[in-house]
Amino acid sequence: MPTNILMPALSPTMTEGTLAKWLVKEGDMISAGDVIAEIETDKATMEVEAVDEGTLGKIVVSEGTEGVPVNDVIAVLLEEGESAGDIDVEAQKEASPPAPSGGDEGSGDSEDAATESKAPAQAKKQEAAPESEEPAPEPEWDGPTKTQTVREALRDAMAEEMRRDSKVFLMGEEVAEYQGAYKVTQGLLDEFGAKRVIDTPITEHGFTGLGVGAAMYGIRPIVEFMTFNFAMQAIDQIINSAAKTLYMSGGQIQSPIVFRGPNGAAARVAAQHSQDYANWYANVPGLKVVAPWSAADAKGLLKSAIRDPNPVIFLENEVLYGQSFEVPDSDDWTVPIGKARIVRPGKDVTLVTHSICVGRCLEAAEKLAGEGIEAEVIDLRTIRPMDTATIVKSVKKTNRCVSVDEGWPTCGIGAEIIAVMMEQAFDYLDAPVIRVTGKDVPMPYAANLEKLALPQTDDVIQAAKTVCYAD
Amino acid sequence: MATSQKGGKATSGSKSPGGSKSSGSRSAKASGSGSRSKKSAAPAPKTSRTGSAATAPKGRAATAKAAEKKEHPVERLAVRAKGEDKKLLLKLYEDMLLIRRFEEKAGQMYGMGLIGGFCHLYIGQEAVVVGMQSALEDTVDAVVTSYRDHGHMLATGMESKGVMAELTGRRGGYSKGKGGSMHMFSRERKFFGGHGIVGAQVPIGTGVAFAMKYLEEPGVCVTYLGDGAVNQGQVYESFNMAALWKIPVIYVIENNKYGMGTSTARAAANSQELYHRGQAYGIPGMQVDGMDVLAVRHASQEVLEHVKGGKGPYIMEMMTYRYRGHSMSDPAKYRSKEEVQRMRSEHDPIDRLRQMLLQEGHADEAALKEIDKRVKEVVTDAAEFAQNSPEPDESELWTDIYTADQPPQAAE
Numbered sequence: 001m002p003t004n005i006l007m008p009a010l011s012p013t014m015t016e017g018t019l020a021k022w023l024v025k026e027g028d029m030i031s032a033g034d035v036i037a038e039i040e041t042d043k044a045t046m047e048v049e050a051v052d053e054g055t056l057g058k059i060v061v062s063e064g065t066e067g068v069p070v071n072d073v074i075a076v077l078l079e080e081g082e083s084a085g086d087i088d089v090e091a092q093k094e095a096s097p098p099a100p101s102g103g104d105e106g107s108g109d110s111e112d113a114a115t116e117s118k119a120p121a122q123a124k125k126q127e128a129a130p131e132s133e134e135p136a137p138e139p140e141w142d143g144p145t146k147t148q149t150v151r152e153a154l155r156d157a158m159a160e161e162m163r164r165d166s167k168v169f170l171m172g173e174e175v176a177e178y179q180g181a182y183k184v185t186q187g188l189l190d191e192f193g194a195k196r197v198i199d200t201p202i203t204e205h206g207f208t209g210l211g212v213g214a215a216m217y218g219i220r221p222i223v224e225f226m227t228f229n230f231a232m233q234a235i236d237q238i239i240n241s242a243a244k245t246l247y248m249s250g251g252q253i254q255s256p257i258v259f260r261g262p263n264g265a266a267a268r269v270a271a272q273h274s275q276d277y278a279n280w281y282a283n284v285p286g287l288k289v290v291a292p293w294s295a296a297d298a299k300g301l302l303k304s305a306i307r308d309p310n311p312v313i314f315l316e317n318e319v320l321y322g323q324s325f326e327v328p329d330s331d332d333w334t335v336p337i338g339k340a341r342i343v344r345p346g347k348d349v350t351l352v353t354h355s356i357c358v359g360r361c362l363e364a365a366e367k368l369a370g371e372g373i374e375a376e377v378i379d380l381r382t383i384r385p386m387d388t389a390t391i392v393k394s395v396k397k398t399n400r401c402v403s404v405d406e407g408w409p410t411c412g413i414g415a416e417i418i419a420v421m422m423e424q425a426f427d428y429l430d431a432p433v434i435r436v437t438g439k440d441v442p443m444p445y446a447a448n449l450e451k452l453a454l455p456q457t458d459d460v461i462q463a464a465k466t467v468c469y470a471d
Numbered sequence: 472m473a474t475s476q477k478g479g480k481a482t483s484g485s486k487s488p489g490g491s492k493s494s495g496s497r498s499a500k501a502s503g504s505g506s507r508s509k510k511s512a513a514p515a516p517k518t519s520r521t522g523s524a525a526t527a528p529k530g531r532a533a534t535a536k537a538a539e540k541k542e543h544p545v546e547r548l549a550v551r552a553k554g555e556d557k558k559l560l561l562k563l564y565e566d567m568l569l570i571r572r573f574e575e576k577a578g579q580m581y582g583m584g585l586i587g588g589f590c591h592l593y594i595g596q597e598a599v600v601v602g603m604q605s606a607l608e609d610t611v612d613a614v615v616t617s618y619r620d621h622g623h624m625l626a627t628g629m630e631s632k633g634v635m636a637e638l639t640g641r642r643g644g645y646s647k648g649k650g651g652s653m654h655m656f657s658r659e660r661k662f663f664g665g666h667g668i669v670g671a672q673v674p675i676g677t678g679v680a681f682a683m684k685y686l687e688e689p690g691v692c693v694t695y696l697g698d699g700a701v702n703q704g705q706v707y708e709s710f711n712m713a714a715l716w717k718i719p720v721i722y723v724i725e726n727n728k729y730g731m732g733t734s735t736a737r738a739a740a741n742s743q744e745l746y747h748r749g750q751a752y753g754i755p756g757m758q759v760d761g762m763d764v765l766a767v768r769h770a771s772q773e774v775l776e777h778v779k780g781g782k783g784p785y786i787m788e789m790m791t792y793r794y795r796g797h798s799m800s801d802p803a804k805y806r807s808k809e810e811v812q813r814m815r816s817e818h819d820p821i822d823r824l825r826q827m828l829l830q831e832g833h834a835d836e837a838a839l840k841e842i843d844k845r846v847k848e849v850v851t852d853a854a855e856f857a858q859n860s861p862e863p864d865e866s867e868l869w870t871d872i873y874t875a876d877q878p879p880q881a882a883e
């Protein structure tokens with residue numbers, strides 16, 4: 001049976017091209033690999049090689065023809081014993097293989113897309129990846145507690161999980177012999193040894209990639225960044241390798257890895273050491289992003305993060321390390337990823353916040369109460385997947401909402417919360433939602449400017465009054 | 472010494488018309504041309520070294536030396552074949568041919584619009600991965616590579632059908648159609664990608680090997696990178712840690728002379744000796760004729776002994792050549808037709824081996840024809856499967872973003 005030579009697609013975007021030149025003529029013997037024609041694509045002039053061997057029986061599209069669609073028969077090849085009489089070009093044109101429907105932009109799917117755009121709430125629901133939408137309910141703790149700093153709670157979480165699973169190990173700069181740049185990993189080297197508590201060279205890109213590879217193979221790294229500012233060196237490995245590989249492998253390759261370390265502003269360390277990355281990572285499907293405030297949540301969430309088969313970004317805060325909280329006195333107690341917590345109930349306005357700003361919101365709520373405004377403070381704890389249900393439920397009650405975080409405003413966490421309110425709570429709002437954020441400037445060094453750049457308790461109070469029309 | 476072979480996993484089935492046919496006439500041509508141009512872009516025929524590679528098993532080193540003295544590549548192959556099992560030689564031929572035919576078919580299907588996006592063919596470089604893989608221990612050693620990965624997947628024993636169906640973006644692909652040409656994996660075959668970011672696979676491969684060592688498993692991770700990737704910073708960050716922690720990783724630089732359109736000479740300082748790139752870290756290196764499957768195999772055996780002996784990483788630079796453009800849309804104007812033609816006619820790894828097999832009486836024409844036919848059937852079946860496998864269900868858009876399943880190795 002004669003073999004059709006089809007107009008080839010020679011670039012990802014090519015749909016048609018010009019058959020510039022034939023380099024063979026009818027009757028020529030052709031071997032696989034022979035250059036038979038030149039074709040001008042949208043990008044370049046390309047040579048076309050024969051894939052099959054045989055005699056060129058007929059040239060169907062003559063040279064100089066423009067706008068030849070991909071997959072049209074341009075010539076016919078004859079095998080031994082066949083003649084030009086065997087060629088039925090029209091029939092063969094019919095038989096040429098169709099491109100898969102997915103190849104055509106939008107065709108076939110356009111109807112669905114239109115339906116979806118009419119139902120944003122439904123689309124939104126789908127966006128929170130189905131598999132992880134429902135976190136396990138948080139167990140109520142009524143057992144004994146002990147007073148611990150966030151620093152101690154984080155260390156205990158790692159130590160307990162390392163005792164529980166020999167595949168859990170810790171790596172990072174100064175985590176072992178130095179006992180942690182911020183002393184979070186104090187004592188771990190002594191207990192677990194150098195095999196499992198590993199000082200790395202100062203080489204974020206490299207050790208992050210190494211950690212991701214180790215996780216893909218099936219062990220469970222905790223990668224400490226001295227601060228998340230340094231993780232920018234490694235962000236390709238976090239996003240392109242850790243976050244996307246499960247999807248790209250059709251579910252075959254998990255990356256059970258935790259990236260943790262202090263995030264956001266500390267004190268007087270200026271622009272390169274003070275950035276808040278919550279929104280950067282929260283933008284990425286495939287990552288979970290956790291940013292606790294209390295020591296109890298720090299411990300419970302870090303334990304969950306270590307047990308999670310997905311990559312988790314665990315954002316700590318240097319200023320919080322030394323603050324003390326009551327922590328459940330148990331090795332088994334964990335906090336589910338993806339659940340917000342109402343830290344202070346109230347009926348007049350909802351303050352949605354996380355990490356260090358929870359403390360400022362509680363202060364603000366206390367002062368607001370003195371002025372007759374009862375603020376409900378929600379600690380998101382997990383940024384992605386975000387527990388929007390808890391926020392919406394609160395706003396249905398208070399009808400007012402302020403988001404508070406230290407990051408930059410543009411495309412930040414506050415912007416996301418406002419979008420969620422528009423999509424899911426619009427009819428319940430009595431005032432526009434306001435975001436209180438870090439100022440839209442690189443972090444200054446001078447003490448007075450630094451204070452101005454960060455959201456303060458008074459800013460929260462002012463915003464709450466604004467949405468309550470009380471100022 | 473590890474010499475076990477992975478199963479070729481050839482699947483047979485109905486033969487359809489219009490499959491690719493070639494190679495016979497070309498190989499004859501290649502055998503005739505004994506004289507090589509002085510300015511030829513020929514890969515270095517001998518194995519050069521750097522560092523402390525004093526671990527060569529005696530017998531093999533002697534064979535290698537004898538081979539290096541031989542001027543003609545086919546004669547060199549013949550000397551290297553001494554002591555090798557005939558079945559192994561034929562398998563090397565079949566494995567390389569499978570990659571060649573698979574890639575030709577992929578190129579053809581790309582032309583038909585059945586494969587989209589980027590498609591980087593491995594044609595010309597087959598001896599590298601087949602020679603390396605022949606020395607590895609099946610399901611013990613792991614492989615990680617870049618985006619020019621089809622050959623590596625087939626060599627590790629992944630099914631042609633699943634690979635081709637991934638290229639066409641279908642349900643039957645290794646990644647259910649969600650990864651494409653550059654992103655495929657097989658935990659079962661210990662193939663950890665398929666990575667699309669130049670150089671990113673190097674720390675990942677180092678990490679896979681790190682995990683093997685952590686788990687006290689006997690395997691190594693062979694981490695392939697191109698001559699373009701050797702200039703990435705993370706490669707050296709990996710070298711440093713691998714050497715520092717004696718990680719069982721083999722870095723195989725596939726030097727095909729061009730990082731996309733830029734020749735190695737224009738991109739890399741001291742481009743003639745990329746295998747020296749580990750010297751500062753005390754990592755031994757070796758340059759190997761990557762167009763000679765037995766040279767690769769023997770070098771690989773030697774290096775494996777070093778790495779499995781707990782001595783840390785090793786760098787192998789394979790001098791090779793890709794016949795096709797960087798990707799399908801590359802008109803390859805940065806090199807001359809003559810250069811490509813010379814490599815194809817004088818250094819083709821498959822033609823060389825075929826000629827040697829015939830010349831030394833390891834196989835006759837009929838036996839090789841039988842292999843050709845078998846390979847063609849596998850590829851034809853793969854192409855059919857890849858066209859008939861349905862597109863992924865639309866619900867797959869939302870799956871595999873997060874998982875509740877623990878990785879098998881992580882199970883307590």
